[in-house]
Amino acid sequence: AQSVTQPDIHITVSEGASLELRCNYSYGATPYLFWYVQSPGQGLQLLLKYFSGDTLVQGIKGFEAEFKRSQSSFNLRKPSVHWSDAAEYFCAVGARGAGSYQLTFGKGTKLSVIP
Amino acid sequence: DTAVSQTPKYLVTQMGNDKSIKCEQNLGHDTMYWYKQDSKKFLKIMFSYNNKELIINETVPNRFSPKSPDKAHLNLHINSLELGDSAVYFCASSGWSTQDTQYFGPGTRLTVL
Numbered sequence: 001a002q003s004v005t006q007p008d009i010h011i012t013v014s015e016g017a018s019l020e021l022r023c024n025y026s027y028g029a030t031p032y033l034f035w036y037v038q039s040p041g042q043g044l045q046l047l048l049k050y051f052s053g054d055t056l057v058q059g060i061k062g063f064e065a066e067f068k069r070s071q072s073s074f075n076l077r078k079p080s081v082h083w084s085d086a087a088e089y090f091c092a093v094g095a096r097g098a099g100s101y102q103l104t105f106g107k108g109t110k111l112s113v114i115p
Numbered sequence: 116d117t118a119v120s121q122t123p124k125y126l127v128t129q130m131g132n133d134k135s136i137k138c139e140q141n142l143g144h145d146t147m148y149w150y151k152q153d154s155k156k157f158l159k160i161m162f163s164y165n166n167k168e169l170i171i172n173e174t175v176p177n178r179f180s181p182k183s184p185d186k187a188h189l190n191l192h193i194n195s196l197e198l199g200d201s202a203v204y205f206c207a208s209s210g211w212s213t214q215d216t217q218y219f220g221p222g223t224r225l226t227v228l
Contacts, residue, residue, distance in 0.1 A: 034216075038156075043119075043205060044219040088156055102148075103217055105158040 002027040002095045006106035013081050014114045021076040021109050023065075023091030032094035033074040034103065035065055039087045047089075050074060061085070086113045118142050119220040121206050127226045128196055136191045136223045138206030144218075145211045147189035149181060152203040152222070161204075164189050165211060193225075201227045 003026045013019055025031055032051050036044040048059025055067040065076045074091060088110050092103040119140045128134055140147065146165040152158045162181045163170045169181065178194045193200060206220040 036219075043221040044158075044207075046216050046218075049216060090158065102160050102163060104160075108156045108158075110156075 002031070002093045002104045004091050004093050004104055004106035006089075006091055006109050008109045009107070010110045010112065012112040012114060015083050016080050019076075019078045019081045019085070019111070021089050021091075021111070023074045023076065023106060024072050025074060025091070025093045026072065027093050027095060029095070031074075033065075033067060034092040034094065035059065035063070035074075035076050036090045036092060036105075037061075037087045038090065038108075044090065047076070081111075081113055083113045083115060086111055118218050119206055119208055121204075121220040121223050123223060124221065125224050125226075127228065129228055130196055130198060132196050133192070133194045134196060134225070135193070136204055136206075136225070138189050138191070138220060139187055140206075140208040140218070141187065142208055142218060144208035144215075145186070146209050147183070148207040148209075148217065149189065149191050150205040150207060150219075152205060154202070158205070161191075162189075196225075196227045198227050201225055 005024045007022050034049045035047040037047050038044050047063050048057045050057045050067045057065050063078050067074050088108045090108045091106045094103050122137045148163045149161040150158050161172050161175045180192045183189045203222045203224050205222045207217045209215040209217040
């Protein structure tokens with residue numbers, strides 16, 4: 001069965017600083033990987049996804065993520081954080097099993113931004 | 116235009132009651148899902164529903180039952196509510212391809228007193 005680990009429960013960065021959120025996955029085949037963001041009281045919004053091809057994926061709001069098969073990682077990065085980026089970030093792996101396609105989420109990383 | 120909508124946004128009820136949460140998607144998707152997000156923000160799949168085929172997560176109690184009147188709707192019925200059912204419930208939808216993104220609704224915060 002697939003699994004996702006987000007090692008950092010809470011990260012605090014200063015506005016304008018760079019950001020990297022870590023994600024490690026476990027899956028036997030080629031993974032489909034996603035990063036979602038959840039603002040307080042809101043639903044989940046897709047930031048970016050990786051299926052194949054270029055291992056560096058660009059997303060919305062200036063985010064990017066790099067797939068590293070050798071490290072089973074899919075870390076999310078942003079060069080300069082804005083106060084509005086404060087939210088909960090979820091990494092997920094998609095897989096087909098038991099006749100359906102499902103997302104397995106990590107436990108999330110809460111990002112706080114200091115003005 | 117809201118892609119995936121849920122009603123109500125908040126639901127407060129007593130233990131033992133039966134309640135429903137409605138979900139509608141206007142994206143023309145084939146598959147719909149229900150997720151539960153617990154107090155620690157952990158998201159877990161409860162059901163997926165495609166072409167009248169229901170896939171149930173084995174850990175979901177049979178008090179929970181999804182009902183789909185048509186392809187655009189997947190409602191969640193919960194019988195005999197328990198304190199542990201308090202959570203945020205998210206509906207999502209996607210196409211059938213493994214490359215299709217899942218789009219999430221805004222969530223329904225259920226509080227059982």
